Amino acid sequence: MVLYGVAALALCTLAGMLAGEALAVVLGVDTNVGGVGFAMILLILVTHQLRRRGKFPQVTEQGVLFWSALYIPIVIAMAATQNVAEAIDGGPMAILAGLGAAAAGAALVPVLARIGEPAEPLPPVDGAERQEV
Template sequence: MVLYGVAALALCMLVGMLVGEVLGVVVGVEANVGGVGFAMIMLVLVTDKLRRMGKFPPASEQGVMFWSAMYIPIVIAMASTQNVVEALAGGPMAILAGLGALAAGAALVPVLARVGEKAEPLPPLTEAEKQEV
């Protein structure tokens, strides 16, 4: 059943969020620490195990794949609800601080990519995949 996939996904997220909240309280910060990350790892482990046991049929899989396909539309909706007015109202200082943080962080990506094993680029997207917004 499709819903089993959705339910498994929702359960992973709820548990991950709870772990993130608890971790935040433990280290004493007012934020969720890594909730989404824990949920992702849990989803990978749980679905892998279920699949091996033959308990995660293609129908359940579709419940997860639907939300994965909805990711880009959801992100576009998110973009359309950002507080862009207030961001620009901060004036040149806020804009410089934001741009500077992006530039400095981006410059460090090639440096960090050298830590540990070398990584191979993903195969390029096909034309069909590119058009699939």
């Protein structure tokens, strides 16, 4: 059953990459446009539908979670490296846009932290739980 989760992740990745390539052809560029993003959105939608229908057992979900724990950070690191290299080649406007986006994100942290109701604090960790971590 874990294999089914891995297969779902692989199929969503393949479909997302094909969608990114198709969008690149439509836009007339030589690179994949948002393929990984399409894959992740498709994976979220597919797994949500399967959960709603009761056809996504816990063991299958573990297969998706295992690979997503490895896959997503690697892809984000690769994309971040490419974005930095392109920003440096793109000149000062690309760097200013990146810095502006980072500053806006940092400024919105307190605003987003106020959303929702305050929750009760977590109970203190006892000695046995501390050893498990």
